[in-house]
Amino acid sequence: MVNDFRLVRPKTLPEALGLLDEFGQEIEPVAGGTDLLVKLEDGRIRPSQVMDLSALNELKQIRLVGEDLHLGALVTHTAVLESPLTRTEAPLLVMGCRTVGSTQIRNMGTLGGNLATASPAGDSIPALVALEAKVVLASKKGERTLPVEDFLVGPGKTERRREELIKEIILPCAREGEKGFYNKLGQRNALAISIANVAVWVRLGERKNTLSRVRIAFGALAPTVKRGRMVEDALTDRELDEASLKGITQLAWKEVAPITDIRASAQYRRDMAIALLYQSLYHILFLS
Amino acid sequence: MSFRYVGKPIPRVDAREKATGAARYMTDLAFPGMLWAKVKRSDYPHALIKGIDVSKARTWPGVVAVLTWPDVPGYNGFGIVVPDQPVLCRDRVRFLGDAIALVAAQTEEAATKAAELITVEYEPLPVLEDPRAALKPGAVQIHAGGNTHQHNLVTQGDVEKGFGEADLIIENYYVTPRQMHAFLETEGGVATADPDGGITVYAGSQHSYRDQLQIARALDLNPRLIRVVSNPTGGGFGGKDEIVVQIHLALLAHHTRRPVKLWLSREESVRAGIKRHREFLYYRTGVKKDGILVANEVKIFADTGAYATLGGPVVSLSVGHACGPYRIPHVRLESFCVYTNNGISGAFRGFGVNQVTFAMETQMDILAHQLGMDPLELRLKNALRQGDLNPLGFRMDTSVGAIPSLTAVGGSELWKNRWAKKAEATLPWKRRGVGIATALQGNGLGAGRPDYGGALLRLLPGGTYEVGISCPEIGQGNTTAYAQMAAETLECSIERIRVYTGDTRKAVDSGSTSASRSVYTGGNSILAGAPTLKERLRKAAAGLLGLPEDDLEFFPEGLRGKSTSRSATLEEVAREMDRLGLSREVKSTFLWPAAEREIEGAPGLPEIIYAYNTQIALVEVDTLTGQTRVLEVVSVPETGRVINPQGLEGQADGGAVMGMGYALMEDIIMEGGYYKNTNFSTYILPTALDAPGHVTVMVEESEATGPFGAKGVGEVVCVPVTPAITNAIYDAVGVRVTKIPVTAEEAYRALADNSLLPHGGTTPHV
Numbered sequence A: 001m002v003n004d005f006r007l008v009r010p011k012t013l014p015e016a017l018g019l020l021d022e023f024g025q026e027i028e029p030v031a032g033g034t035d036l037l038v039k040l041e042d043g044r045i046r047p048s049q050v051m052d053l054s055a056l057n058e059l060k061q062i063r064l065v066g067e068d069l070h071l072g073a074l075v076t077h078t079a080v081l082e083s084p085l086t087r088t089e090a091p092l093l094v095m096g097c098r099t100v101g102s103t104q105i106r107n108m109g110t111l112g113g114n115l116a117t118a119s120p121a122g123d124s125i126p127a128l129v130a131l132e133a134k135v136v137l138a139s140k141k142g143e144r145t146l147p148v149e150d151f152l153v154g155p156g157k158t159e160r161r162r163e164e165l166i167k168e169i170i171l172p173c174a175r176e177g178e179k180g181f182y183n184k185l186g187q188r189n190a191l192a193i194s195i196a197n198v199a200v201w202v203r204l205g206e207r208k209n210t211l212s213r214v215r216i217a218f219g220a221l222a223p224t225v226k227r228g229r230m231v232e233d234a235l236t237d238r239e240l241d242e243a244s245l246k247g248i249t250q251l252a253w254k255e256v257a258p259i260t261d262i263r264a265s266a267q268y269r270r271d272m273a274i275a276l277l278y279q280s281l282y283h284i285l286f287l288s
Numbered sequence B: 001m002s003f004r005y006v007g008k009p010i011p012r013v014d015a016r017e018k019a020t021g022a023a024r025y026m027t028d029l030a031f032p033g034m035l036w037a038k039v040k041r042s043d044y045p046h047a048l049i050k051g052i053d054v055s056k057a058r059t060w061p062g063v064v065a066v067l068t069w070p071d072v073p074g075y076n077g078f079g080i081v082v083p084d085q086p087v088l089c090r091d092r093v094r095f096l097g098d099a100i101a102l103v104a105a106q107t108e109e110a111a112t113k114a115a116e117l118i119t120v121e122y123e124p125l126p127v128l129e130d131p132r133a134a135l136k137p138g139a140v141q142i143h144a145g146g147n148t149h150q151h152n153l154v155t156q157g158d159v160e161k162g163f164g165e166a167d168l169i170i171e172n173y174y175v176t177p178r179q180m181h182a183f184l185e186t187e188g189g190v191a192t193a194d195p196d197g198g199i200t201v202y203a204g205s206q207h208s209y210r211d212q213l214q215i216a217r218a219l220d221l222n223p224r225l226i227r228v229v230s231n232p233t234g235g236g237f238g239g240k241d242e243i244v245v246q247i248h249l250a251l252l253a254h255h256t257r258r259p260v261k262l263w264l265s266r267e268e269s270v271r272a273g274i275k276r277h278r279e280f281l282y283y284r285t286g287v288k289k290d291g292i293l294v295a296n297e298v299k300i301f302a303d304t305g306a307y308a309t310l311g312g313p314v315v316s317l318s319v320g321h322a323c324g325p326y327r328i329p330h331v332r333l334e335s336f337c338v339y340t341n342n343g344i345s346g347a348f349r350g351f352g353v354n355q356v357t358f359a360m361e362t363q364m365d366i367l368a369h370q371l372g373m374d375p376l377e378l379r380l381k382n383a384l385r386q387g388d389l390n391p392l393g394f395r396m397d398t399s400v401g402a403i404p405s406l407t408a409v410g411g412s413e414l415w416k417n418r419w420a421k422k423a424e425a426t427l428p429w430k431r432r433g434v435g436i437a438t439a440l441q442g443n444g445l446g447a448g449r450p451d452y453g454g455a456l457l458r459l460l461p462g463g464t465y466e467v468g469i470s471c472p473e474i475g476q477g478n479t480t481a482y483a484q485m486a487a488e489t490l491e492c493s494i495e496r497i498r499v500y501t502g503d504t505r506k507a508v509d510s511g512s513t514s515a516s517r518s519v520y521t522g523g524n525s526i527l528a529g530a531p532t533l534k535e536r537l538r539k540a541a542a543g544l545l546g547l548p549e550d551d552l553e554f555f556p557e558g559l560r561g562k563s564t565s566r567s568a569t570l571e572e573v574a575r576e577m578d579r580l581g582l583s584r585e586v587k588s589t590f591l592w593p594a595a596e597r598e599i600e601g602a603p604g605l606p607e608i609i610y611a612y613n614t615q616i617a618l619v620e621v622d623t624l625t626g627q628t629r630v631l632e633v634v635s636v637p638e639t640g641r642v643i644n645p646q647g648l649e650g651q652a653d654g655g656a657v658m659g660m661g662y663a664l665m666e667d668i669i670m671e672g673g674y675y676k677n678t679n680f681s682t683y684i685l686p687t688a689l690d691a692p693g694h695v696t697v698m699v700e701e702s703e704a705t706g707p708f709g710a711k712g713v714g715e716v717v718c719v720p721v722t723p724a725i726t727n728a729i730y731d732a733v734g735v736r737v738t739k740i741p742v743t744a745e746e747a748y749r750a751l752a753d754n755s756l757l758p759h760g761g762t763t764p765h766v
């Protein structure tokens, strides 16, 4: 059952950062609340103060800055799906966010919340890692920027300090010749936590069926979302057909270290790293 | 015959209220001065209780009452068939849901905290989790009478002789899951203490009158002092047939004399509520070369959990339906309904038929493949017809819809175009398949159990009728069906009918909303009572209008002369009845037809009336992940005359999805008596995005004993779809499913075993 707490609702980012600076240890920020409320309800956390971020309009923007796309931490999954900017500049992220929960969850849940929760199964995170996105953390003392991949420390653990807020996420815009695929395996078609997922972002090579740059991120297959650098290298700059794809994607099982839980066994998950990667690359190379 | 209301898609009488959220369910109710209740439940799946200490709870601020077993004034037990489940445990707990103490406090928070402060000293006992292990000699005995709650054995013909005649014999083992009803409204409600010393319990339920009796037994009170209101109920599916919260509510109101609310969280509902029986089934089936079934041997081990509830009847139905809707001359059907320390299993839509239909219809599919026969043809060849002897040895005297249903499925677009549909798979790693299955489902309570109904029909002074039939509305639409049948029978406008269900003060006892019985019972009860009431109306109207009684006819607003323009409204007739001293009220009684004798070796069998359904499914299997998507389902229920086609479609849509969840996703997993999935984040139900395209084709074989020819719809619609889906998986990828639910992982493993994977099976262990 949810405990009693004080709710604060700062109007500006500096005000929010000031509160965090003062009460950092006992204050819990809340954006969409779709993760936090679950934890409050089952008593996993019992904060004395909750800071509602929903008035911080400056964190709800999606902006183009030079070659980069800046997404505020409070951008919802629905906003990602509906923004014309993300659709052209970050189609892989759109694919990831589309698989989050259900319409209701996507309307409330935010990118910042998904990142801060740092679930190995978070569905926006593989896209962010494959896109080599960066996260901007702000505190009263200033800002720092980290690659998303380094921001993640373990399940539910990040580099964020208690006095910091996630301010925004920065990712490079899609370029000509770049394509991606997000492949999620869940126990059903909606409201499903990933059993395994993979995000693939590639640049097509000049020769047919080649890739000059490959970025792969696996979700729910390791303590954090995990880049697949070995497979990336093996796929780069060589001619690919169905047979070679089958061979190379087998390497995926060397990239991952999944666990057994109520949704699936470690063994199955490892196999799925291969299957999902194979299907993703097949879509990219031969179907679109 | 043409009807004004019967057979028409009349909008549900409760649609507006429910769609707008205006409807108040029992758990929505609140009363001034209401207390909140919590239950202290067992910490062990099986243990002796050595001591219960409630002292800290009693003194916690806000706590008004803490009750333990000495506070149960009457019989400390409940259960529809055998009252073997303690209201509050005294010296032993048999599963994690067992209740030990009740707390009522000013706030929900205080009640929760106080319940946590109750300490119980236990001496743990060995835990039985597998019904087969529970039958082994030396196993700890869960109840004084042993671990076998019920053993059934039915033989007909000579099964070994039958196998001797067979050209092909197949033998398989099947396992089915502990499916959960997953109603939206978890068990709960409010009880109030009435000024006359009585108690009113407002709680969702499927049988208000039996709740009344069970509450009365535990409280040692005249049942007339207990009123149970259970309309509307936010979903039942069998899970609210038995008591879960009702006695606890009444007990707390009785002791505190204040309104008390108890509403289980989803986690507590999982822990304390009822599930579908997990069954382990052995099937050996023999057939001649030409496809004629000759022998069937079935052995069932059913996990009934810690207490009896309706376990016995459920497993009897497993036996009764084990052979499907087929003629088989030689059978041996045996079942063991066994106590374990798992969550309780009891009534659940299908009532033991789902498990055996999955097994039998898989057997049929295997036989068809091995004989090289079309699976539809094999079924048609063996299907029961009216007048046939059923495998259990009784004659099918009432309408038998197996062949009409099978024939109609054969004419459906999906079946006719199945080869083309299968070829439409979208990606190189996807394979499509089509599967078929059929089933019958007994309606009513069966032999040796008096099954009755009744209706209260009352013309009010304002010219509307009250129709009181106690079978609660649990969402399936019986209220609307009653309104239709009452308006049709009383020959009035449906606007003039008010239906009351699920209230022991406003309706006469009509039994439960279960066993596909509510429309059949309620309709026949209306038909039984209406002529008497109409006769009185006619008499009064004749006097009013100065016309002979047989010159009168009913019209939507009253009665009129057949050949004159003289008419009297219902309001005028009511007034005249009062003047003449004619009662405006009739209470009817209806008795179900029942078999003259029970089948030997199977208490409760047979049912007399059966509904039928054939379902086909088109699935697409991802051979790389093992995931199955059900793309299309066609259902052909044969349930007698359809009272409301829209209502039937709603039942069939929901049934198809429920049976799909059973095939692919749903299972309450238990280990050592502990629940592994405790809420909807890990108990996986289909969502709207998983639901297949669904078409319902109605075949109406009028049932002579049914009201307007109707039979029961509610259960059979969810039964054969399960094996239709698993048979379709076989058709798609050659994996034979004998254990459900078949998750993606399990299908994948089977696929990997078959080495259909492009990358050649599972990766090596490291």
Ligand SMILES: Cc1cc2nc3c(=O)[nH]c(=O)nc-3n(C[C@H](O)[C@H](O)[C@H](O)COP(=O)(O)OP(=O)(O)OC[C@H]3O[C@@H](n4cnc5c(N)ncnc54)[C@H](O)[C@@H]3O)c2cc1C
Residues within 6 Å of the ligand: A028, A029, A030, A031, A032, A033, A034, A035, A036, A037, A038, A053, A073, A074, A099, A100, A101, A102, A105, A108, A109, A110, A111, A112, A113, A114, A115, A116, A117, A121, A122, A123, A124, A160, A164, A165, A166, A167, A191, A192, A193, A194
């Ligand atoms: C039914 C259901 C289904 C779901 N399905 C999915 C799914 O399919 N895929 C998926 O990935 N997730 C899923 N989720 C999880 C959740 O919806 C997402 O992780 C969502 O993105 C969380 O965002 P939020 O704004 O609601 O986070 P909140 O609950 O508001 O916050 C989550 C955590 O992040 C912290 N936080 C939030 N914003 C910031 C910030 N700007 N700076 C610092 N800390 C911050 C909070 O303090 C809290 O600890 C599901 C959740 C539910 C309840």
